[in-house]
Amino acid sequence: MSQLFISCAPAMEPLLVDELATLGIPAKPGRGGVRAEATLENAYRICLWSRLASRVLWPLIEGPAQDAEDIYALASQVLWPSHFDVSCRFAVDFTGSNNEIRHTQFGAMKIKDAIVDVFREERGKRPEVDLKQPNIRVNAHLGKQGLAIYLDLAGKPLHQRGYRASAGEAPLKESLAAAILYKLGWHKDESLEYLVDPMCGSGTLVIEAALMRGKRAPGLKRDFAFMNWAKHDPALWNQEVKAAIEAALPIEAKFFGFDSDKKVIEKARNNAKAAGVGRALTFNHQALKDLGDKPGQRGLILCNPPYGERLGDMAEVLYLYRELGVKARNFMGWRLGVYTGAPESLRQLKLLKANQWQLNNGAIECVLASYELDERQGEAKPDTETVQQAVLTGPVEAFANRLKKNIKALEKWAKREGIDAYRLYDADLPEYNAAVDRYGDWIVIQEYAPPKTIEPEKAARRLQDLIVATVAVTGVKADKIAVKTRAKQSGSNQYEKLESRQQYFWVEEYGVRCKVNLFDYLDSGLFLDHRLTRKWVGEMAKGKRFLNLFCYTGTATVHAAKGGAMSTTSVDMSRTYLDWAEANLRGNGFTGREHQLVQANCLDWLNRTQEKFDLVFVDPPTFSNSKRMEGNFDVQRDHVELLERISHLLVPGAVVVFSNNKRHFKLEKETVEALGYQVEDVSKKTLPEDYKRNPHIHVCFKLVFQP
Template sequence: MALLELFLTCPKSLEGLLAQECEQLGAESVKESVAGVSCHATLETAYKLCLWSRLANRVLLRLHQGAAETADELYDTIQQVNWDEHMQSGGTLTVDFSGTNREIRNTHFAAQRVKDAIVDQLKDRTGFRHSVDKERPSMRVNVRLHHGEVVICLDLSGNSLHQRGYRLDGGLAPLKENLAAAILIRSGWPELAKKGAPLLDPMCGSGTLLIEAALIAMDQAPGLNRSHFGFFTWKQHDFDLWQEVEKEADIRAGLGRKRWQGLIYGYDVSNKALDAARKNIRRAGLDKTIHVTKKELAYFAQPTHAGVLEAGLVATNPPYGERISDMPSLIHLYRHLGERLKEAFPDWQVSVFTGNPDLCHKMGMRSHKQYAMFNGALPCKLLLFKVLPQVVRETGDDSPEKVAKPLQSTEDLIYDESDWSEGAVMFANRLRKNLKQLKKWLKKSGVQCYRAYDADIPEYSVAVDVYGDHLHVQEYAPPKTIDSSKAERRLMDVIQVLPAVFDMKPSNIHLKQRKRQAGTSQYEKLNRKEQMLTVQEGPCKILVNLDDYLDTGLFLDHRPIRSYIGEQSKDKRVLNLFCYTGTASVHAAVGGARSTVSVDMSKTYLNWAQQNMKLNGCAGPQHEFIQADCTQWLADNDRLFDLIFMDPPTFSNSKRMEGVFDVQRDHARMIRHAMRVLSPGGVLIFSNNLRSFKMDEGILEQYDVDDISKESIPTDFARNQRIHHCFEIRYFD
């Protein structure tokens, strides 16, 4: 029988492994290409490739190649294949099309033309018009357009081969099965499994690595649990030959299950993930082979009931964070993973698959091998380690022992500063110096929320704010001239240092990246945790959100201004423009204001302001909250106020307001509107944070303006005297 010309697709970076696998399964003339391998094979070998390939996505049978510069030429080339040799009578089809050119720009249109060419030819020959079935077609056609030519293939696989048939529950971020198999092969698991070595996964998720490890260890074909392959409904399918191939795989699997005596264990802290893992393991028929249980990483160790195990493989795919706010906990998770491995797994092999290799630096272990891989479109790395034995300590008798005590939790406040980089040490020293300088002031003032660090060292460009027993860390976006990996490494230094310096749990550290904001972007959510934290500021309680928005709900540099407003508000009518979360209104209300009016464009922040007011027992009709464009509302308002606080943004082009607001250009007009509704003897407190701001000369001549910027800047912002500008504006006597 003539050899078939095949092309097997696979995830990028797995081509070399797939080529080796094809050769082992009997393919000939194997050649690697991008995201796939071409080869020649008998029909029997083609069946084996579909059944046994742990790495391929699809096995494509090449039928024809021809010109396709235009849609009509594409149609004609498709009709050069005798489709009656492949399509069963009354069967259905679907078309996968990739590639474009100047004339063929839409893949959906091109797929439709391919379908028409096939259906028209078959109707002319059989009188039956075949229909499309995208779920389980009788014939799946794969067409790839490149440089004006199309390669036409029949898909022998059906659904992608990574779908083994055991996984219906994927967990939060599951690995595809063929990627999991590739990780294990790169990690040397096939050789270790032959020796009966154990395998453990401390963060097993839905169990994909465990199941693929068991299939490899027991010599079970990964496709043995699949209910369907594309060639089942192919007209040239040899049913008897397929049964022989399948029977041989069944026999090998049975022998492998009897032979395998090793241990495969998985742990996770998520009940949902473990439930998914157990269901997947059960569907794979491996519930007597794979054991999963709930266990924190802090207690990760060799199974005690199994006795002393031979050194095996720890293989895991830890979380690596989709959001920058995930980093604090992840950095310490990786650090604790390294600690547990060094303490409890001497001489074991370790493989860690991650989309953030810099996190692995926090493990305190040096990888001896790294492989670039992809998880979908995401570049990842597989890092391989050999755990070196710990230093032996004398016990007082004649026998030394190794120290391997479990941590109490992944957030134990035990910090080894010996593995800090030089920059991390420098950053920690500056933090400690700042805290020492602030100590007396904090004790005397009773301030709970303050700035501890603000890019004091240019290389560590972050702001660190304390909110009680939480930290809010803002990473200023590095300039384009700074290498992104270097900036990432420095950020990890920061997160590694903070829990040690502040004696704080990593989960209490909230990390964000600050970028230039425009329009309503400052109102948009970064996360959706919706967790409010109550903090105390003087006599007031304030709700802050350290995760969901760029800002927390409390501008720390305005602390003295809010305090001053509270002191000056007794029996006053107070107007708070651009009120944000209403903290100045709260201080005014607690200070005895007769009434307050709070105006802002954002409904989100006005609701927040109302919550702050209720929290302090000041809710009532005398405290109004108005959603409006402050500039327009102020121009239209005729009510008088005794104290007005106005803290506009530097710039805004929000769709909710007319035109564009620029504080330098527009402040004089706004101040005049505000002074129009200021009662005799009243005061306007005007603030903004434009560093280059200069008060309009006309305002200086028209009103009594007192620059109180210096007095309004708190001790914790003393290094940044231009953090804001603040003025008291009155009528001349």
């Protein structure tokens, strides 16, 4: 008995077996699909009714195949003109491999050659190949048992129902949406009267739920490849279509989709209209925080929140989950389903899980979690409860209290000093090993890499709690929080790009505007611990020729220019940071030849320049092995040589401000003094108020050149 192969996504095979049973079609699960008796009635019914299947494959031939000749010979045994006309355009899909056949394109080509040759022999002419829009699609799979060749009766995958003209950024396939609903019991639990998706995107989950509840056949609004098949029986097909139309039920208006994006809500409405369920579904523009009470006694609240694939988005995603957990308590008596590619975020819901299934979204590993919103979740809190109140309990409360205390101590100071960017928290508590910085209306959380003795899951949980509590305490919107992981850096890693958002804005310090970028790089463009040092440089700069070595984004140069420097020269290897420095100068009104920006290896430039300077700021990296350098630079090993080269550019009485961030750095004082420098350690004097909890953040020396 020949058998259909009905393909589906991994892990959906048991669901598909159950679904086909409801259609009166016994099936057995296999890998990547199920098998059922190959009758036209079965094939038509599956194409018309299956919400889970991807393709319906009609068997043509199978047999042993070791090499290209075997594949060609087996495919040549099929009387292809008995299946489709020479006027039909066709394509061949080939999967699998063996020791001889390693490339699927090669396998597909051998079958194509066989089809063309059979047509030439039988009809005297050949059909054309069309890979994009074929009338007939042939499917072949090479496995351990040999080669199986099928006719793909669906053509386009069955998840393409024909109603989704537009989608959001990360749409769910319709078949995956149906699988989610099946797993949660929507298709058989009639007590679930209502469905609410508070983050509906283009509406796929809501639409599929309505089609399911209204017994609407998902294949009614599309065409199929079997309509071009010579063995197609139009009368039988029309009979199946008529039965499907008659099976449809009225759909009550108990389906609601909400989203914070107006554009995708409009797409959802259009998709619902195209699916024929537009009048029964309500789609509104609404943020999760504005989600109201349940519309009825029993229903399903279901959503597919953002996955937060970029670390910088973690705060927004975690806070969304926490907010969902709070809002879900207004739906007591309902069931909650959350489909996510970030399963570690589910704990932010603070709900007892009833079940969880692995259900991948293509290559993305995802889970579906189910929650019964009943007495096990505890009493629903009064409407006055907010996410802020919900997050500040448990172990994270100590962090929240410390952060509140620091904010109270620093906010007035920062306002008085005229500072927009400053540190709020710096690993004050060992359990929460991170730094929290404020940049105007934005927050940056930098996690310090946890020691190997801490379990990764435990460290991840602590970071999540810290992020959510930071949102609650600071009141900064979650979409204005950047999250980074700060491990020990080597070479130029700290300057490498993390993202490419190109999202810049300005902050002020002591009357100087500084351009920052919180997402694209490990550092923001503004070293906060050197704030007092920059101010001090500006105070010394009047009438001076100023040099900024390893200038980074040139913020010290801007302070010098504002302080009245006669000229400024800024040197760095990076074109990106020199452009940034130019923007900083221009943003503060400084342009012209007196402000030079030089792209060069600082050590090489020192050897060849003939200029003289009265004031130098040098803040070299701890270590650098940039591709633009012949060797490498180590600040502990090479600082004497660096200062010696700088000394050749100095006039008597010139001041060098030398700083770096190497822990346990030791200045070779006697050797440096022998170069003609008077040495004063000003590390404590240059430590800003917000860094006094971390006195070893940098070292800084005032070197007066008196040869």
